[in-house]
Amino acid sequence: MHDSGRPPDWLDAPAAAVLRDLQGAQPIAELAVVAYRAVDLNGLHLAIAELSEPLPPLEDDLDPETPTEYGGGNWVPRTMTGPRLLVLTADILQEDLAETDAAWAQSRPPCPWHPHPARAAVRDGEAWWVCERDDVPLYRIGRGEVPTRPGPPLSWNTPRRSRRAEKRQYGRERHR
Ligand SMILES: [Zn+2]
Numbered sequence: 001m002h003d004s005g006r007p008p009d010w011l012d013a014p015a016a017a018v019l020r021d022l023q024g025a026q027p028i029a030e031l032a033v034v035a036y037r038a039v040d041l042n043g044l045h046l047a048i049a050e051l052s053e054p055l056p057p058l059e060d061d062l063d064p065e066t067p068t069e070y071g072g073g074n075w076v077p078r079t080m081t082g083p084r085l086l087v088l089t090a091d092i093l094q095e096d097l098a099e100t101d102a103a104w105a106q107s108r109p110p111c112p113w114h115p116h117p118a119r120a121a122v123r124d125g126e127a128w129w130v131c132e133r134d135d136v137p138l139y140r141i142g143r144g145e146v147p148t149r150p151g152p153p154l155s156w157n158t159p160r161r162s163r164r165a166e167k168r169q170y171g172r173e174r175h176r
Helices: 009-023 082-098 163-175
Strands: 031-037 043-050 075-077 119-123 126-131 136-140
Touching: 009 031, 009 043, 009 082, 043 082, 075 082, 082 119, 082 126
Parallel strands: none
Antiparallel strands: 031 043, 043 075, 119 126, 126 136
């Protein structure tokens, strides 16, 4: 029995979706998500690795019905599903990728307005990358909404007004 491998299906889909978001406009070659067995936990540890060979899949022998509490750390409980599963997967992989030489000091995924990376959070029942500074949702996690080319996303339909435009607006209102 292997102790690590490609995540089993329940975790492979969210992990692959998150990895695409983290790659964004500056993909790093040969990145893969590795799942590790978690001793005494009904879940799996996740990590990012640079691999040239595809990994054998890890056997899925955990029980989705066994109650599991998440107490922090880089493991994902087998019972977690939906947006919370995506957000936790995103948190773990984002942090792990930021520790690698290849992605050091890069914002993945980028906030279009600030130098900080977007952070994963559940908003209105959906998993989002958000700008924490302005408290604004940016891209839904794992939906191909993170830009894959440099520059502002083409689909941006509510461009933020510049400070100057806001001043002009303020001035008009004052003189009304
Ligand atoms: Zn921001």
